[in-house]
Each structure stands twice: as structure tokens, then as C-alpha cells.
Amino acid sequence: MSNSRAARHRTGPIRATVAALACCVAGALVLAAGPASAAPQPDFYTPPAQLPAAAGAVVRTEPMPLFATVPAADGNWPTQARLVMYTSRLQDGTPTAVTGTFIDSAHPWQGKGPRPTVVIAPGTSGQGDQCAMSRAFSTGMVADTDPLFLSANQEAPSAAVWSALGARVFVTDYIGLGTPGIHTYANRVEQAHAVLDAARAAIALGDGGPATPLALWGYSQGGGATAAAAELAPSYAAELNIKGTWAGGPTADLEQVLAQIDGNLIGGAIGFAINGFVARHPELEQTLHERLTPEGAAVLDTLGTECIVNVIAQQPFLRTATYTADHRSLLDNLRDVPEAMAILRAQRIGTLAPSRPVLVTSGRNDDTVPYGQARQLAVDWCDRGANVTFRTNELPPVAPGTTFVNHFGPELIDGFGTDSAVRYLLDRFDDVPLAPGCSLT
Incomplete structure (x- = not known):
């Protein structure tokens, strides 16, 4: 059976798997959502006085129960994850500490080759330290009344789907979320560094080596972060074996x-x-x-x-x-x-070319992250010789300006639907041939 026919043969089971996982994750999120935790900023997020010299080095870890996920292959639940601090670089090269969540999958890998790692760059969660995604991974959401805040774990579905498919997962908190200093929201260079150094840290935690297959996954702010990481990887982290990237609804032109x-x-x-x-x-x-x-x-x-x-x-x-x-x-x-x-x-993404395949998706009627600038990113990369697939989501406008339908709707459809980002990246892990050049639809 040819690679392309084999890919089509596996599409049905993968669709069924992802659909089943979505149901499981929804149930897990309901259970995980109450009551929300209300806790002061943990000491874990304060970096030591001296950081390791290398970017992507693991500074410290501690166990963390992971409630909003699919039970392990042996039925055990909740699954254990690790809260991680690792090193990265500010835009001027200054070393800094970043935190995140590492999930070493308890499921067999559903694809070919060695178990891969998927680095997830979260969508917008906020700018306060309490908004760091890792703060909500053990409970589904974190809240308090003094000051009043609520922050949900919006990346639980994608993390759980990839974990249940057998991939290791690392969800970065980004620079300045949880750790000292301000979160430099949508900073092209610092988001790229946080994502690529998370990949390095994940490889170390998973006892892997330079050949570890990697994928970058992100939507909205996260799509901008993975897009920036994809184009900076050849110069900043050339040793990483990035098989593919999903940049969904990317914030390419701020x-x-x-x-x-x-x-x-x-x-x-x-x-x-x-x-x-x-x-x-x-x-x-x-x-x-x-x-x-x-x-x-x-x-x-x-x-x-x-x-x-x-x-x-x-x-x-x-x-x-x-x-x-x-x-x-x-x-x-x-x-x-x-x-x-x-x-x-200077935050504009698309002035450099990724060296590995990238899937860019965007809703034509996205009321939050404009469609035109996302498509222009794909065009810019194509002009620079990159291998890019661009897909348009045609969800019609619903309550424009309210974000929920026309921004988040394409995330669910393009991420987990029939012709999904999950399928695209599984094919990259399986080395399914991809035509050179670009496909812009």
C-alpha cells in the first residue's frame, strides 16, 4: 500500500479516535472545573539566583496531578504531569526562566516511528502571573476573590488529545507568565524562544535526543507563537527535528x-x-x-x-x-x-522562511485575528520557498465582534475536525509525502 493510500486508510480510525477523545476531554473538564482552586502564587515560579547557561535547560520540576485529560491506558486517573521551569532568552539574549507543563503520555503511540513530542503554545490567557496555563492544569481553572480573577485551562482539550494519541506534550506558559517580569504578549522573538526552548526541555524530560520528532501546535496568540518559532528555528534551534507546525489563526501582523x-x-x-x-x-x-x-x-x-x-x-x-x-x-x-x-x-511574522512544513488556517470571517494577515503570512512564506499549506474556514459571520463563534469556532473545526491539524501533523510524523511548494485554499 502506498504512503498516500495508507494515510487515507488510517483517516477513518483517527477521526473516530479524535471524536471519542473530545467527548472524554469534555467530561474530564466538567469534573475538573469545580471547585476552582484559590491559592497564592506558588514558590515554584520564583527562579533561583543562578540559571543554567544553556537555553532550554531544565531548572526544576515537581509532580502535578492532571485531572482534565483522558485516563491512562491502564485506566488510572487522574494522570500525573510535571510542573517544569526551564531556561530561555529575552529578545536581547538575556537568560530568563519560563514555566510550563510536561505530560509524558501513558498511552501507546498511534503513529509510526518513535514517540513524538508536541509543544503547545497557548492562546491568550492574560498578563497577570495567575493566568499562567500551568496554574490551571491540575484543577481545570484557578480563581480567587482578592484580587478577583478567574483563569481556565483552555489548552486541556488539545493536550489531552495528543496525550491520548500517545505523544508527549509540553505546554509553555510563555515568558513572564507566572515567573517574574511582565508577559511580553505577542512579542515575536520571545514567544518563539519560549516555544523552541520548551521543545529542548521536553526532549530532556522525555530522555530523548536530537532525533526526537517534534510538532508545534498553536492557535490565535499560540498560532503567532508557533509561526514565529517555525521561522526562527533554523537560526535559533536548528538541531530540533521539527516535523511540522500548526499556526491556527496566527497573530502575524500585530x-x-x-x-x-x-x-x-x-x-x-x-x-x-x-x-x-x-x-x-x-x-x-x-x-x-x-x-x-x-x-x-x-x-x-x-x-x-x-x-x-x-x-x-x-x-x-x-x-x-x-x-x-x-x-x-x-x-x-x-x-x-x-x-x-x-x-x-518588528513583530511582523513572515519575513523569514520556515525550513519545515507548516499548516496555516484562518476563518474568513474571524472577528478577532484578521483573515487577510493570516493568508498573507502563508503567501510571504511561499514567496521565500517554504512548504506551506493554507486552509480557509468558511464559517459564516455570527455575532461579529464577540469572538466566541467566528474566532474560536474555526479553532475547533480546523484543529479537530475532518481535515484537521491533528491529521496534518500525524501525517508529518508518519513521513507521508507532501508535495513541495505551497497549497493555498
Whole structure:
């Protein structure tokens, strides 16, 4: 049987497996969601005074029960995971500590070859330390009343699906989420470093070597992070055996994304990006505050401590023009500042070429991460000789500006549906031939 026929032969069982896993994960999430934990920031997230010199080195680990997942092959549940601290690099090369969750699968690998590792880059969770994805992995969500916050483990389904298929999984928290310093939201270089160094740490934890098959998986903020990692891997982590990447709904052109979400349900996420820029470029702070009202500056500070659920509940449909001195949008104000626009445009993904296959997906009617800039990313990579598959999700517009249907809907359909990102990456692990060049549909 040819490789392509073999792939088609396995498609039916894989679809059934993923569908069954989705049901199991949904049940596990319901059980895991209550009651939410309310705990102070654990000491684990404070790095030691001296970090290992190498990027991707494991600093420390500790066991962590993993409730929101599929039971192990022997029926044991909950499964054990590990909370991990590893080393990475800021955009200027300064060593830093990052945390994440490592799941060493208790299921047989469903594909060919050695057991692979899938590195998951989360979608937007917030900017406060309590929003780190690892904080919610043992309970499904974490919450408190002083200060008021709620953060859910939105990556439990994808982690559980890959774990049940027999892959090892590592979910990064990103730089500055949980650990000291601010989370530099959508920072192209720092997100890429966090993802690629998570792969290095996962290889060490799984007792693997340079040949360990890897895949990168992300949607929305996570899609931007995996896209950035895919194109930086040849220069930053050339030793990694990345078989393929899913960059779903990627935040590839942040200028377009910020314009789109201003006034959207999660418009407050603009504050996450601005706070991150100022953290790495403090010379912008004075210019920014000259253009904000005192209320605007206070909102920006508040957003730096919040999770995305807080934004939805407390600052829904935030319009930045409400908080600027001239009542123009904050983006329009930044467009008057060449230094600010240079920093913003430096976040553009697509100026380099990935050396391994990438699947990019986007909803034509995505009301949060614009379709056009996602497709342009695929075109830019194609022009640079990369192997790219681009797929358009045609879900019609439903309640535009509310994010839930037209942004998250394509994530579920493209990630786990009939012609899914799971299937695409399983084929890459199985070395199913992929036509050279690009497929843009």
C-alpha cells in the first residue's frame, strides 16, 4: 500500500479516535472545573539566583496531578504531569526562566516511528502571573476573590488529545507568565524562544535526543507563537527535528490585529501588547502617557494584572479612543510615533522562511485575528520557498465582534475536525509525502 493510500486508510480510525477523545476531554473538564482552586502564587515560579547557561535547560520540576485529560491506558486517573521551569532568552539574549507543563503520555503511540513530542503554545490567557496555563492544569481553572480573577485551562482539550494519541506534550506558559517580569504578549522573538526552548526541555524530560520528532501546535496568540518559532528555528534551534507546525489563526501582523480588536469583546488585550512593548522599550512610556488620559493610564496598569476572563467581564468591548487625550484610537496615536511603529512592525511574522512544513488556517470571517494577515503570512512564506499549506474556514459571520463563534469556532473545526491539524501533523510524523511548494485554499 502506498504512503498516500495508507494515510487515507488510517483517516477513518483517527477521526473516530479524535471524536471519542473530545467527548472524554469534555467530561474530564466538567469534573475538573469545580471547585476552582484559590491559592497564592506558588514558590515554584520564583527562579533561583543562578540559571543554567544553556537555553532550554531544565531548572526544576515537581509532580502535578492532571485531572482534565483522558485516563491512562491502564485506566488510572487522574494522570500525573510535571510542573517544569526551564531556561530561555529575552529578545536581547538575556537568560530568563519560563514555566510550563510536561505530560509524558501513558498511552501507546498511534503513529509510526518513535514517540513524538508536541509543544503547545497557548492562546491568550492574560498578563497577570495567575493566568499562567500551568496554574490551571491540575484543577481545570484557578480563581480567587482578592484580587478577583478567574483563569481556565483552555489548552486541556488539545493536550489531552495528543496525550491520548500517545505523544508527549509540553505546554509553555510563555515568558513572564507566572515567573517574574511582565508577559511580553505577542512579542515575536520571545514567544518563539519560549516555544523552541520548551521543545529542548521536553526532549530532556522525555530522555530523548536530537532525533526526537517534534510538532508545534498553536492557535490565535499560540498560532503567532508557533509561526514565529517555525521561522526562527533554523537560526535559533536548528538541531530540533521539527516535523511540522500548526499556526491556527496566527497573530502575524500585530498592527492589523490591534486595529481589529479595538471595540471587540476582548479589546482589552490591546493593553497586554502595549504593556509588553513598554517593558522592552521603556523610552516609549513617556510618549504613551502623554497620549493617554489618567483613566487610560490606570486601565493600562490594571490590564497588566488581569486574565482574559476579567477583560471580558470588566472591560468588554473596550475602545481605546475612550482613554486617549485626542479621542482617537491608541493605534492611530502610535502611528504618529515612528519609534513606536518600528517596534510594532518588528513583530511582523513572515519575513523569514520556515525550513519545515507548516499548516496555516484562518476563518474568513474571524472577528478577532484578521483573515487577510493570516493568508498573507502563508503567501510571504511561499514567496521565500517554504512548504506551506493554507486552509480557509468558511464559517459564516455570527455575532461579529464577540469572538466566541467566528474566532474560536474555526479553532475547533480546523484543529479537530475532518481535515484537521491533528491529521496534518500525524501525517508529518508518519513521513507521508507532501508535495513541495505551497497549497493555498
